[in-house]
Amino acid sequence: MDPETVAYVTTALEQCKLLADMYMIDYFVDNLWQQLPKSWQSFYESQLAVVAGDRTAIVALAKHILKRPSEVSSIRLTSPEPLSMLALKAVVGNVELKQWAPISKPSEALSAVGLPSLLESRDFTDLKKALPPALRLKIKPKKEHEVSRIADVAGLLIDALPKAKINEIVDVGAGIGHLSRVLSLLLPNQKVSTIEGDAVLVDTAAKLDEKTAKSIEFLTRRKQIEPTSSGWNPLDRKAVYVKEEHEINESRGSNMLLTGLHTCGDFSATILRHFCSNSDAKVLLHFGCCYHKLNNGADKLFKDVYEDKPLVECSKGFPLSKAFGHMKLTYAAREVACFGHEQFIQKLEDSISKKSFFVNCYRSILEWVILECPKPGKGTVDSTLRHQGLRGFRGAEAMDFWQYAEEAMRDKPQVKAKFEQILTEKPHLREEIPKMSTSEAGKTLLLYTFRLLIAPMIEALILLDRVAFLRESGCLQAALVPMFDPMLSPRNVALIAWKDFA
Numbered sequence: 486m487d488p489e490t491v492a493y494v495t496t497a498l499e500q501c502k503l504l505a506d507m508y509m510i511d512y513f514v515d516n517l518w519q520q521l522p523k524s525w526q527s528f529y530e531s532q533l534a535v536v537a538g539d540r541t542a543i544v545a546l547a548k549h550i551l552k553r554p555s556e557v558s559s560i561r562l563t564s565p566e567p568l569s570m571l572a573l574k575a576v577v578g579n580v581e582l583k584q585w586a587p588i589s590k591p592s593e594a595l596s597a598v599g600l601p602s603l604l605e606s607r608d609f610t611d612l613k614k615a616l617p618p619a620l621r622l623k624i625k626p627k628k629e630h631e632v633s634r635i636a637d638v639a640g641l642l643i644d645a646l647p648k649a650k651i652n653e654i655v656d657v658g659a660g661i662g663h664l665s666r667v668l669s670l671l672l673p674n675q676k677v678s679t680i681e682g683d684a685v686l687v688d689t690a691a692k693l694d695e696k697t698a699k700s701i702e703f704l705t706r707r708k709q710i711e712p713t714s715s716g717w718n719p720l721d722r723k724a725v726y727v728k729e730e731h732e733i734n735e736s737r738g739s740n741m742l743l744t745g746l747h748t749c750g751d752f753s754a755t756i757l758r759h760f761c762s763n764s765d766a767k768v769l770l771h772f773g774c775c776y777h778k779l780n781n782g783a784d785k786l787f788k789d790v791y792e793d794k795p796l797v798e799c800s801k802g803f804p805l806s807k808a809f810g811h812m813k814l815t816y817a818a819r820e821v822a823c824f825g826h827e828q829f830i831q832k833l834e835d836s837i838s839k840k841s842f843f844v845n846c847y848r849s850i851l852e853w854v855i856l857e858c859p860k861p862g863k864g865t866v867d868s869t870l871r872h873q874g875l876r877g878f879r880g881a882e883a884m885d886f887w888q889y890a891e892e893a894m895r896d897k898p899q900v901k902a903k904f905e906q907i908l909t910e911k912p913h914l915r916e917e918i919p920k921m922s923t924s925e926a927g928k929t930l931l932l933y934t935f936r937l938l939i940a941p942m943i944e945a946l947i948l949l950d951r952v953a954f955l956r957e958s959g960c961l962q963a964a965l966v967p968m969f970d971p972m973l974s975p976r977n978v979a980l981i982a983w984k985d986f987a
């Protein structure tokens with residue numbers, strides 16, 4: 486990785502530390518809004534005052550903050566945003582990987598990684614047209630989108646890199662096998678094998694394979710699909726929970742394209758290490774996810790307290806490279822990198838007419854009450870009570886604060902008893918809390934939006950670190966290409982790499 490990029494990303498992230506590292510749950514306890522630059526506080530407070538609780542207008546303001554350069558804003562501001570906010574947006578634009586602008590044709594992946602592009606430039610495969618329903622069992626639209634695009638790009642990479650002589654595709658972390666099954670159907674000349682740590686999923690995958698094989702026989706007999714010369718190759722599925730890279734696959738003399746779709750946390754790092762160390766692995770097409778689980782997710786604030794476990798320092802998944810070896814990303818920063826603007830905006834739009842608009846605010850009010858309503862900067866709070874893993878549940882969007890609190894604490898009777906004791910001691914809270922959720926919901930939403938604004942930059946850092954690691958390990962051809970529609974699949978950036986075959 487060139488030192489200029491490393492220095493730029495490092496400085497950019499340092500300047501966003503406050504936003505990156507905060508937990509929204511501490512909004513009231515740590516008075517997070519007051520920690521923002523004064524110019525931000527006054528500008529956005531004045532904007533919120535103008536719209537006076539109109540949720541549609543607040544959502545429009547959040548959308549304006551997240552607006553990509555190509556999008557037109559739906560609001561007209563009466564004064565410019567603080568210049569430091571405009572500068573931040575420009576910096577994010579310089580670092581992010583254009584997650585919002587995926588390639589629109591398979592061949593664009595080749596040009597994006599510096600391979601000669603094709604004269605003929607066909608569209609991505611529409612799986613619904615390419616395969617009859619019986620051959621795409623239980624595949625949801627999101628997965629159809631992902632797997633068909635991976636199959637298209639894998640096929641092109643194999644053709645564009647003839648010296649790699651790929652004759653096997655290995656899907657690591659294969660789940661119930663949708664990607665591998667579709668790869669084997671759309672790229673019938675390749676052997677496809679999988680590795681998956683959960684034996685139940687491997688079993689389900691094998692059952693779906695059996696059904697698929699029967700459907701192929703049936704459809705071929707009925708002449709509804711063309712018979713292939715070799716028939717449908719059975720998939721080789723292994724149930725192995727991989728802890729170290731050498732457990733992924735012993736060398737078997739084949740030339741492999743290694744793929745993995747949304748392999749969580751440190752598992753992604755293990756796959757990358759395997760790619761570098763296994764000389765049979767020639768090409769990589771990989772998508773990570775769940776960045777918060779990197780480094781074993783051990784650095785979640787207060788987790789050690791409420792789970793009564795010692796804090797284990799672990800660095801396995803980030804940073805991987807020497808270039809970014811000096812960088813630290815907190816759990817909170819990695820967690821926010823797991824969200825996507827497009828889906829967030831859609832959720833916001835959906836929440837306008839519902840109480841779910843307030844739910845994030847509810848959780849931070851609950852935290853504040855459980856901690857005995859601390860006044861900012863005064864006295865200490867009981868850390869053993871902080872950030873407790875309260876229940877997530879369906880239906881919160883229809884609830885007011887009191888119903889929400891009841892459900893959230895249902896399996897934590899001690900916390901609930903504490904909550905009720907505080908309400909008895911401070912009866913004014915019964916009136917104050919509903920007002921808090923109404924008056925602060927806009928600000929909590931905007932604060933979260935500021936965090937989301939920088940999220941693509943944090944994701945970029947994690948992925949650039951992976952590119953740097955591959956290059957430092959001798960794999961000089963490594964690039965990042967947004968491949969999926971972020972609305973369907975926000976972790977949409979492919980890490981594509983190949984080795985020197987000379």
Ligand SMILES: C[S@@+](CC[C@H](N)C(=O)[O-])C[C@H]1O[C@@H](n2cnc3c(N)ncnc32)[C@H](O)[C@@H]1O
Nearest residue numbers: 658659660681682683725726727746747748752
């Ligand atoms: C998010 S799921 C993705 C599944 C599949 N690739 C897909 O996109 O539908 C990640 C998968 O990786 C598997 N996995 C995670 N860590 C693993 C490990 N260390 N060894 C083997 N499999 C693992 C999980 O069991 C899970 O099925």
